[in-house]
Amino acid sequence: MPEKSIHKYFIILLVLFTGFASSSFRDGDLKPRVLIVGKKNSPCGEKGMTFEKAYVKSRIKNEEVEVVLFCQKYDGHWMKKTYKKLGSGEIVINLSSCEFTGNYYSLVYYSSEGESGINLKEISILHSSKGENPNFKVTKREKISEEKGGGVKFIEGKIFTPEGEEVSITLFMEKKDGTWRKKHFNFVGSGKTRLNIEGNDLTGKYKFHITSLSETT
Template sequence: MQTVINTLTIIPILFISLFTVDYNTTSIAAQGGRPTFTVIKQDVPKACPLGGLHLIEGIVRSANPDEYVDIYIYLQNYNGSWTKQVFKRKGGGVVKLDLSSCDYTGNYYALADYAYNSGKKMPSVEQVKAKHEEKGKNPKFRVTEKYPFKECEGDAIGTYFKQGEVFTPKGQKVEVTMYLQKADGSWRKKHYKKVGSGFIPLEIKGCDLNGVYKSRIVYAN
């Protein structure tokens, strides 16, 4: 069972530039046997021409099936504010989120703790914003899913680059260039564009790819 508790949006009086160098903190594991929460399904809303985020569902992992768990999700907006959403679920299992907006930059943080824990210290919106500010000014890119590609002749095994992840401090538009090394030492180049933080489908397959890659990410005009 799950219940949406409330929504709180705080807009700062002065605009503050928010930056980050880490990848999305979809789950911050609590200490001391506390429950954890992870977003397991997300997408970009089809109605959004640029950017946006749709958190579809997540999963609570809890050692106590009879205790309620509070879930806190903090989402960055394009105007510099942060929105806090709170959910509640009894025990572990899937939580339907359906948090969708074209105003979301793709940056978010999620935490969980038992509802009965009066000593829990969930961060305020201001603390989350301050943590985000400390992370730097540069966008980042990494490959998140890479597998052996076995649909090759003979005993040859190539590489399948399935998915990557972009992280921008304020949901900016970026260009990603990937350089993929071939077995003969030469390189293949692929180019991608994305607005906001989140995943990029790469879908690069090749029997001639040895799995080594380099990448370059820059802000786009």
């Protein structure tokens, strides 16, 4: 890939948000930020996704902001939607489909800067650059106070699947005696999952094994 193209993709990656997005600002940073809020679709069983809202934060008051949302579908195509808002605040999206894999990217910029140069083909290339293997990480855990016996709570995790496939995950959590506590579960697509595991004997360290079930059929 030419050097200019690599540089272009690097800049785009800095402003794309996958799953979680930062809404904090550095001093003097006037760039807008966006946080997309979504959930898994219960009417679709374990598949599908609903994108509910976008929270925009802008430091330029009354300046129009555009949010571009790219959503991956199970047929491999990407859907593109654009939303506009003056200044900071909430944008109601309510975009839902049983065909969404849970993979998405969002891009935010001021309307005065002109339309974003990124297109559906480039989004597909960027997504492919994340690799062909599923992944998992614990995104939220808390220490239990010593007054309540110490230990750790595993609250939330995040799963990535390249094409929205079903995966099998085994989470191993270290115990204070050096042994490991195990939890096994399956997940379809990409997204967050509640773990709700706690123990006074847990150290907070963990490891995992994840397998795509499409590879075993």
